[in-house]
Amino acid sequence: MKLAFSKMEGAGNDFVVVDDRDGALKGREEELAQKLCPRRTSVGADGIIFVRTAPAELECDGEMAYYNADGSYSGMCGNGLRCTALFLRDRWGVESADMRIAVDGRPRLVQLHPDEPGSAIVTVELGVPQFEVEDVPALVPGPRHIGKPLQLAEDFAPGCTLLSLGNPHCVMWVEELSDELVRILGPEVENHPLFPERVNAGFAVMRGGAIELRVWERGCGETMACGSGAAAAAVSAVMTGRAELGGSVNVRVPGGDLIVNWQGEGLSALLTGRARFVFDGTVEV
Numbered sequence: 001m002k003l004a005f006s007k008m009e010g011a012g013n014d015f016v017v018v019d020d021r022d023g024a025l026k027g028r029e030e031e032l033a034q035k036l037c038p039r040r041t042s043v044g045a046d047g048i049i050f051v052r053t054a055p056a057e058l059e060c061d062g063e064m065a066y067y068n069a070d071g072s073y074s075g076m077c078g079n080g081l082r083c084t085a086l087f088l089r090d091r092w093g094v095e096s097a098d099m100r101i102a103v104d105g106r107p108r109l110v111q112l113h114p115d116e117p118g119s120a121i122v123t124v125e126l127g128v129p130q131f132e133v134e135d136v137p138a139l140v141p142g143p144r145h146i147g148k149p150l151q152l153a154e155d156f157a158p159g160c161t162l163l164s165l166g167n168p169h170c171v172m173w174v175e176e177l178s179d180e181l182v183r184i185l186g187p188e189v190e191n192h193p194l195f196p197e198r199v200n201a202g203f204a205v206m207r208g209g210a211i212e213l214r215v216w217e218r219g220c221g222e223t224m225a226c227g228s229g230a231a232a233a234a235v236s237a238v239m240t241g242r243a244e245l246g247g248s249v250n251v252r253v254p255g256g257d258l259i260v261n262w263q264g265e266g267l268s269a270l271l272t273g274r275a276r277f278v279f280d281g282t283v284e285v
Contacts, residue, residue, distance in 0.1 A: 008087065008275065010274065014224075042283070046068070086276070124227075124271050136168045150170075173205070213252065246264070
């Protein structure tokens with residue numbers, strides 16, 4: 001069969017986005033992710049998004065189901081959620097700038113701001129950060145691990161914050177970012193036995209009032225941007241005194257800048273950045 005798709009990106013974090021409003025592709029998500037996401041032999045993307053009709057009881061404009069390039073289910077994806085909002089506006093005709101999009105069975109609030117055709121500045125609600133180690137999950141002494149050293153590899157025990165934003169994050173505060181650090185230690189941290197569901201490994205530096213961040217994402221490796229990773233880093237910066245509570249935190253990722261707002265524990269983290277259509281196509285599946 002021929003499958004229509006849109007290629008979309010948010011700060012360089014790129015996705016194959018499929019209109020699956022009737023759920024006809026349920027059960028094929030892993031297969032399609034592995035088929036369409038390879039960069040040299042297929043469309044190429046960090047992951048695949050299935051945009052679906054949300055359950056009626058959630059009263060949402062649509063539903064996002066996101067799968068990593070290796071076919072594993074991700075749950076939350078901040079940049080993917082921003083792209084889903086733009087897709088709902090331009091492909092489904094959702095007219096309201098304020099949307100509700102279901103992710104992993106929960107409504108998320110989304111707001112689109114004016115921008116050039118085919119793109120939008122989008123603010124998304126990522127959810128309330130969860131710090132309890134059993135909720136991350138992480139096999140470390142609890143109840144929380146915030147800004148404390150953690151032995152993750154030989155001669156590597158950075159100050160870490162462990163948290164969940166609908167997916168697990170390990171934010172590591174380091175002195176410098178380098179290819180060697182991210183590409184060698186990233187896979188080790190992602191697959192460390194301390195993290196039974198693997199983890200998104202974020203390497204962060206505070207510089208000039210902004211966070212510089214590179215993320216090795218579980219299931220797809222280093223990406224140009226990780227929205228939930230940016231929020232996790234900003235939350236960690238607040239919790240460890242590197243940033244002020246309640247302000248906007250600028251997070252610089254390889255694909256551009258993302259803005260995170262967080263008003264404190266028990267409240268959702270908000271992520272703002274641009275989402276954009278790259279091209280539309282069809283592929284034989």
